[in-house]
Structures are given as structure tokens and as C-alpha cells.
Amino acid sequence: MVTTGEQARKIGQAETFSLASYLQERAAIVEEALDRSLPIGDPAKIYEAMRYSLLAGGKRLRPILCLASCELSGGSIEMALPTACALEMIHTMSLIHDDLPAMDNDDYRRGKLTNHKVFGEDIAILAGDGLLAYAFEYVATRTRGVPPLQIIDVLARLGRTVGAAGLVGGQVLDLESEGKPDISAETLSFIHTLKTGALLETSVVSGAILAGASPEDIDRLTRYAKNIGLAFQIVDDVLDITATTEELGKTAGKDLQAQKATYPSLWGIEGSMSRARELVEEAIERLSVYGPAAEPLRAIARYIVSRKN
Numbered sequence: 001m002v003t004t005g006e007q008a009r010k011i012g013q014a015e016t017f018s019l020a021s022y023l024q025e026r027a028a029i030v031e032e033a034l035d036r037s038l039p040i041g042d043p044a045k046i047y048e049a050m051r052y053s054l055l056a057g058g059k060r061l062r063p064i065l066c067l068a069s070c071e072l073s074g075g076s077i078e079m080a081l082p083t084a085c086a087l088e089m090i091h092t093m094s095l096i097h098d099d100l101p102a103m104d105n106d107d108y109r110r111g112k113l114t115n116h117k118v119f120g121e122d123i124a125i126l127a128g129d130g131l132l133a134y135a136f137e138y139v140a141t142r143t144r145g146v147p148p149l150q151i152i153d154v155l156a157r158l159g160r161t162v163g164a165a166g167l168v169g170g171q172v173l174d175l176e177s178e179g180k181p182d183i184s185a186e187t188l189s190f191i192h193t194l195k196t197g198a199l200l201e202t203s204v205v206s207g208a209i210l211a212g213a214s215p216e217d218i219d220r221l222t223r224y225a226k227n228i229g230l231a232f233q234i235v236d237d238v239l240d241i242t243a244t245t246e247e248l249g250k251t252a253g254k255d256l257q258a259q260k261a262t263y264p265s266l267w268g269i270e271g272s273m274s275r276a277r278e279l280v281e282e283a284i285e286r287l288s289v290y291g292p293a294a295e296p297l298r299a300i301a302r303y304i305v306s307r308k309n
């Protein structure tokens with residue numbers, strides 16, 4: 001059974017749960033923790049490059065999911081905050097590297113020039129490496145109030161998530177699929193699941209593990225997370241076509257330009273959105289046993305399909 005965290009209970013019982021204020025409040029907690037997590041060291045240049053991208057804004061969805069799932073599972077924000085920061089460090093690394101000329105070659109990210117445009121390709125590669133390594137150090141050295149075996153479990157899952165069995169593997173397949181718009185829906189879902197879904201899934205699951213959730217709860221939350229992970233990337237591909245560069249904070253229309261295999265290239269915009277909505281509805285059904293305490297996770301799932309950036 002799930003022990004409901006005090007905060008999750010309060011939020012769940014509120015008559016009108018406001019996602020906007022919830023996201024704003026949680027993003028502020030994450031923002032402050034990220035700022036504190038990485039002071040400028042020596043050599044200053046690399047720390048500046050790492051901080052430039054880590055603190056460039058963004059929705060902070062992965063850390064917010066981790067905190068929400070930890071609270072739903074009876075844990076506290078404090079327990080999950082180092083892991084939440086680490087998830088954002090890893091995500092930021094993936095964006096810095098994804099934007100490099102050798103990969104997607106993008107000039108803008110989060111409304112600012114990309115890391116390599118400001119610091120050069122050499123430093124951008126190293127800034128990504130630095131963030132990735134620091135993420136693991138940060139979880140290992142800063143997590144408090146959690147049994148060591150649970151911390152090790154989180155570290156192992158982070159490693160698997162970011163490696164060839166996860167994000168890195170997905171990025172390889174994404175690059176290899178360029179110029180092959182006839183790719184199968186199964187292959188495309190597999191690419192999405194690895195390059196984007198894996199980290200979103202680990203964001204949710206790591207929060208539950210830190211809180212000591214039961215295997216049944218971890219299984220339920222994993223199913224929820226797999227669905228929202230895939231839905232997230234489908235919507236990301238749709239937004240690349242329907243949103244403006246200004247809204248996205250990154251150059252719109254890049255997928256078409258690079259002849260990426262995407263959901264809209266296979267199913268069209270409406271077909272893709274209805275698949276994303278279906279996945280989100282299924283994700284929400286998985287949470288029915290939790291009652292009002294899971295309202296934040298339900299609202300985030302809906303937001304994934306309604307978001308504008």
C-alpha cells in the first residue's frame with residue numbers, strides 16, 4: 001500500500017488543484033537547488049559553461065516528476081532533491097550534446113544560444129561530460145535519509161538510463177534514421193522510448209525507490225511513466241512542426257529539415273496527437289488506486305499533451 005506524503009495529501013485534497021501554480025512552485029524549488037548544486041570552481045571556464053546550460057531555464061519536468069513520485073510514495077522532497085538535480089544535469093548534458101554540429105547542429109536552446117555557440121565545441125563536449133559525471137557524484141554524496149541500497153539502486157538505474165541501453169542507444173538510432181522517413185512505427189516508438197522515455201521513466205521511478213515504495217507501486221508507476229515518456233516525444237515532434245521558434249526556445253522545423261523519422265511523418269499531426277492522448281489516458285488509469293494524492297502526476301500527464309513548448 002502507498003503511504004501518502006503529507007504534502008501530497010494536502011495538494012491532493014485541495015478542492016481546485018492548480019497545475020500552473022504547482023509547476024511554478026516546484027520549478028522554483030528545483031531552480032534554487034540547481035543553483036546551489038554547482039558553484040563556480042577552478043578552472044572557472046568549465047564551471048561557467050556547465051552553469052550556462054544547467055541554469056538556462058527549461059520546464060524542469062524530470063526533477064518535478066521525481067519529487068512528485070517520491071511524495072506520492074510517502075517520501076519527502078529533501079530525500080529526492082539531489083536525485084532530482086542529477087536528472088536535470090543528465091538531461092542538460094543530453095541537450096548540449098544533441099545540439100552539437102556533429103549531431104542535430106542547433107544554434108538555440110531554451111531561448112539562448114547553444115552551449116557550443118557560446119563556449120566552442122571543445123568546451124561544450126566537456127561541459128556535457130562534466131555534468132554527467134557530477135550527476136552521479138551528487139546523488140552518491142548528497143542524498144540524506146535514504147537507505148544505501150536504495151541509493152545504489154537509483155545510481156544503477158541512472159547509469160542504465162543514460163547508456164547504450166537507453167538515451168545513448170536512442171540517439172544513435174535517431175541519427176541513423178535520418179533520411180529514412182519510411183521507418184516502421186515500431187522502430188520509431190523504440191527510438192522514442194530509448195532517447196526520451198528512459199530518462200522520464202527513471203525520473204518517476206527513482207523518486208518512488210528513494211521513498212521505499214513497494215514493488216507493486218514501482219510497477220504501476222513504471223507503466224505510467226513509460227506512457228508519458230512516449231507521449232512526450234510524440235508531442236515534441238508535433239510541436240517541432242506546429243509551434244514557433246519563439247515558443248519553443250529552439251529552432252522550429254528542424255526535424256523536417258534534417259529528414260528525421262518522426263511520428264507526424266508517419267501518422268500526420270492529428271493521428272500523432274490522438275495517439276499521445278491515448279497514451280496519457282492509459283497512464284492516468286494506472287494511477288486510479290492512489291486517489292487524490294496522485295493528482296499532481298495526473299495533471300502532469302495531461303500537461304504533456306497540452307503543452308505549448
Ligand SMILES: C=C(C)CCOP(=O)(O)OP(=O)(O)O
Pocket residue numbers: 094095098104167171195196236240250
Ligand atoms: C533526446 C535527447 C537526448 C535530446 C533531444 O532530442 P531531440 O533532438 O528529438 O529534441 P530537440 O532537440 O528538438 O529538443
Ligand SMILES: [Mg+2]
Pocket residue numbers: 098104174
Ligand atoms: Mg536529436
Ligand SMILES: [Mg+2]
Pocket residue numbers: 098099104106
Ligand atoms: Mg535535437
